[in-house]
Amino acid sequence: xxxxxxxxxxxxxxxxxxxxxxxxxxxxxxxxxxxxxxxxxxxxxxxxxxxxxxxxxxxxxxxxxxxxxxxxxxxxxxxxxxxxxxxxxxxxxxxxxxxxxxxxxxxxxxxxxxxxxxxxxxxxxxxxxxxxxxxxxxxxxxxxxxxxxxxxxxxxxxxxxxxxxxxxxxxxxxxxxxxxxxxxxxxxxxxxxxxxxxxxxxxxxxxxxxxxxxxxxxxxxxxxxxxxxxxxxxxxxxxxxxxxxxxxxxxxxxxxxxxxxxxxxxxxxxxxxxxxxxxxxxxxxxxxxxxxxxxxxxxxxxxxxxxxxxxxxxxxxxxxxxxxxxxxxxxxxxxxxxxxxxxxxxxxxxxxxxxxxxxxxxxxxxxxxxxxxxxxxxxxxxxxxxxxxxxxxxxxxxxxxxxxxxxxxxxxxxxxxxxxxxxxxxxxxxxxxxxxxxxxxxxxxxxxxxxxxxxxxxxxxxxx
Amino acid sequence: xxxxxxxxxxxxxxxxxxxxxxxxxxxxxxxxxxxxxxxxxxxxxxxxxxxxxxxxxx
Numbered sequence: 001x002x003x004x005x006x007x008x009x010x011x012x013x014x015x016x017x018x019x020x021x022x023x024x025x026x027x028x029x030x031x032x033x034x035x036x037x038x039x040x041x042x043x044x045x046x047x048x049x050x051x052x053x054x055x056x057x058x059x060x061x062x063x064x065x066x067x068x069x070x071x072x073x074x075x076x077x078x079x080x081x082x083x084x085x086x087x088x089x090x091x092x093x094x095x096x097x098x099x100x101x102x103x104x105x106x107x108x109x110x111x112x113x114x115x116x117x118x119x120x121x122x123x124x125x126x127x128x129x130x131x132x133x134x135x136x137x138x139x140x141x142x143x144x145x146x147x148x149x150x151x152x153x154x155x156x157x158x159x160x161x162x163x164x165x166x167x168x169x170x171x172x173x174x175x176x177x178x179x180x181x182x183x184x185x186x187x188x189x190x191x192x193x194x195x196x197x198x199x200x201x202x203x204x205x206x207x208x209x210x211x212x213x214x215x216x217x218x219x220x221x222x223x224x225x226x227x228x229x230x231x232x233x234x235x236x237x238x239x240x241x242x243x244x245x246x247x248x249x250x251x252x253x254x255x256x257x258x259x260x261x262x263x264x265x266x267x268x269x270x271x272x273x274x275x276x277x278x279x280x281x282x283x284x285x286x287x288x289x290x291x292x293x294x295x296x297x298x299x300x301x302x303x304x305x306x307x308x309x310x311x312x313x314x315x316x317x318x319x320x321x322x323x324x325x326x327x328x329x330x331x332x333x334x335x336x337x338x339x340x341x342x343x344x345x346x347x348x349x350x351x352x353x354x355x356x357x358x359x360x361x362x363x364x365x366x367x368x369x370x371x372x373x374x375x376x377x378x379x380x381x382x383x384x385x386x387x388x389x390x391x392x393x394x395x396x397x398x399x400x401x402x403x404x405x406x407x408x409x410x411x412x413x414x415x416x417x418x419x420x421x422x423x424x425x426x427x428x429x430x431x432x433x434x435x436x437x438x439x440x441x442x443x444x445x446x447x448x449x450x451x452x453x454x455x456x457x458x459x460x461x462x463x464x
Numbered sequence: 465x466x467x468x469x470x471x472x473x474x475x476x477x478x479x480x481x482x483x484x485x486x487x488x489x490x491x492x493x494x495x496x497x498x499x500x501x502x503x504x505x506x507x508x509x510x511x512x513x514x515x516x517x518x519x520x521x522x
Contacts, residue, residue: 095511167507184483192476195468230512237508244499251487255480
């Protein structure tokens with residue numbers, strides 16, 4: 001009489017409980033973790049090329065100019081945004097108390113996203129590149145990104161529209177904000193730039209680059225942190241009202257800051273000043289978020305000893321605070337005169353995208369994968385090791401490029417030093433960068449293996 | 465080549481103005497819908513209660 005047993009009874013859920021299929025979330029997460037590993041290899045090759053510039057000789061598709069855009073786009077869109085989308089498909093239906101609006105549409109979105117990422121790999125390695133920072137993808141892939149984003153946004157907004165609970169938790173606010181802001185930022189950075197030239201094009205491009213981090217990865221990253229920190233610690237958020245202060249101040253402040261990458265460049269002084277003023281104002285949403293998440297952990301810090309997701313989450317919050325202190329300081333004219341265009345910039349960008357937002361995504365993945373596949377995590381010990389590898393390697397990377405960038409900038413500002421001497425002088429910095437990269441890649445391998453072994457393995461069923 | 469500088473700047477600023485207007489509109493709605501009132505903290509407790517929905521087919 002197996003057929004007469006309801007699905008809810010079969011899995012031990014309470015009668016009337018919602019059964020989440022989560023297929024779309026699984027597809028996104030598995031592919032994003034695979035890309036994290038693959039693009040990690042590219043990252044390692046790039047770091048090695050800084051130390052051994054002749055590595056791989058003159059093979060055009062393995063040259064720095066081809067690999068670097070692949071690394072940037074692969075990490076941003078192949079790993080991080082895909083992982084964030086998968087986690088959003090897990091989180092949003094649960095916060096709304098309903099199933100995902102369309103699981104099939106979510107799976108179609110995941111399939112399209114994989115086509116985009118694989119297309120990017122082929123095009124960028126082959127040299128089909130629009131030549132704009134973060135906007136390297138060829139036009140037809142840009143169009144596909146817009147289509148995929150509309151499908152993703154439609155699914156999330158329709159799920160929210162049919163929610164069971166009227167009041168929306170801050171994670172839903174940030175996720176919806178991310179969807180709308182991404183539309184604005186991506187269209188401006190990849191389409192409006194087609195119709196401009198020279199300085200105006202550069203200005204629009206930098207607005208896109210900065211807001212790709214600030215209005216795409218920041219809101220979706222914070223959405224996940226606001227969900228997973230209370231859930232992993234099993235303790236309520238310190239203040240929902242304060243989280244709304246952070247959300248709305250981000251909404252009104254962030255979009256103006258992109259021009260701080262053009263300080264001392266050929267743009268209007270008033271635009272530079274506005275960018276500086278709004279960059280400093282960013283401290284408001286940042287401190288609102290960081291205080292809220294730290295206060296949530298009050299009396300709960302002991303849980304970090306046992307919980308790998310919490311380790312990643314709270315380290316991510318610290319890196320978020322640090323990188324968002326670097327950003328406003330970088331925007332100041334005096335600081336920018338030293339660090340602009342130096343190694344300081346990738347150090348800062350990596351602390352944001354890897355140290356903060358990737359840590360949130362890794363934590364979320366570790367948290368949800370055992371629940372999605374209804375199995376215990378393959379290895380807690382390996383998860384712990386992956387944290388320490390990414391943490392120690394990351395600190396080595398960020399600190400080295402931060403200090404190395406200052407050193408590089410001071411050399412560039414000393415006109416008597418020939419440029420090539422500044423390149424040679426940076427070699428010790430790049431050796432530490434490579435060693436740190438090896439550690440980080442080891443952490444990525446451990447994370448990816450652990451997730452895949454959990455998903456594909458035959459480990460015992462989770463008690464959760 | 466035609467210069468699209470002004471159309472593109474106008475496009476960007478109009479797009480921004482639309483989004484800023486929407487932000488103001490939705491912010492005003494949060495005031496009306498009680499996100500800043502005395503019951504605004506209830507939602508942070510509610511989000512911890514979704515464990516019952518957290519099961520799926522084997």
